[in-house]
Amino acid sequence: MGKHTKTAGWGTPPEEALRVTVTGPIAAFDPSSTPGFTGDKDSGTALLSERGAVLADLQELLYANGRSGDHRSVLLVLQGMDTAGKGGIVRHVGGLVDPQGLTIRGFGKPTPEELSHDFLWRIHRALPPGGRIGIFDRSHYEDVLPVRVHNLIPKSEWEKRYEMINQFERDLVASGTTIIKCAMVVSKAEQKARLAERLERPDKHWKYNPGDIDERGFWDDYLEAYQAIFDRCDSDAAPWFLIPSDRKWFARLSICELLIHALKGLDLDWPKADFDVEAEKKRVAALTE
Ligand code: AMP
Ligand code: MG
Secondary structure, X not given: OOOOOOOOOEOOOHHHHOEHHHHOOHHHOOOOOOOOEOOOHHHHHHHHHHHHHHHHHHHHHHHHHHHOOOOOEEEEEEEEOOOOXXXXXXXXXXXXXXXXXXEEEEOOOOOHHHHOOXXXXXXXXXXXXXXXXXXXXXXHHHHHOHHHHOOOOOHHHHHHHHHHHHHHHHHXXXXXXXXXXXXXXXXXXXXHHHHHHHHHOHHHHHHOOOHHHHHHOOHHHHHHHHHHHHHHOOOOOOOEEEEEOOXXXXXXXXXXXXXXXXXXXXXXXXXXXXXOHHHHHHHHHOOOO
């Protein structure tokens, strides 16, 4: 396994098994598969709680370094069709770590103010500061997904955006942000089941958007638009991963593992005290009571 230490439960670590260059085209990808993972749902769920503790420790290390002036950060970009489970990742993977260390941003249809700026304006403003893990629930890729599928701007304009995105991400990486991009993939059948469930349950009506049915009608166009971002905006510095998301436990486990891998890559250590530890010990020992 080369420089990687073997990750428990995985025959091939997710940073290899789920990379778009390895999974092959999204149109032929099985959203209920569990690439690289050797266990079942029970072992995957148990593993997630174990690995959650590892993630939490690494996140605290990142936060501690941020407090000591380290400007590095991690940005998790979540994309996926409606009902793919982006919100579930924010809740269940983001929920594994101290919320103080997270910067969570969602991107909906651009406001008039956002539209009056270039498409990366709102993205720049949402980036995580040093020491944080940022999670983007949708991202700058929306500007080449629905925008491309519905030709919201002329093709000659959205065509330019792939290279603009690459440039933006290169700068971001150069300034100390580790980027992980995850495309959550659900099958049409699973999406139908999740939409039906939203209608059955009054506590899920707030998640239901009648427009999602219309978007579903453009499924193949979306697959093509997704493939274009993988073909044009995947690099070792800002990699794309395909996350099979019909099984929620697997999507959560995979993304938790990808975050752990990214944080370990920063090779962090606890920051050195900026005071004399021995002298402070003496002062504390001398306190009365
Ligand atoms: P949700 O994430 O379910 O709240 O939905 C947000 C909606 O905003 C989705 O339909 C997105 O496709 C849409 N959206 C987000 N960013 C853009 C964008 N830049 N241009 C057009 N639609 C967008
Ligand atoms: Mg939605």
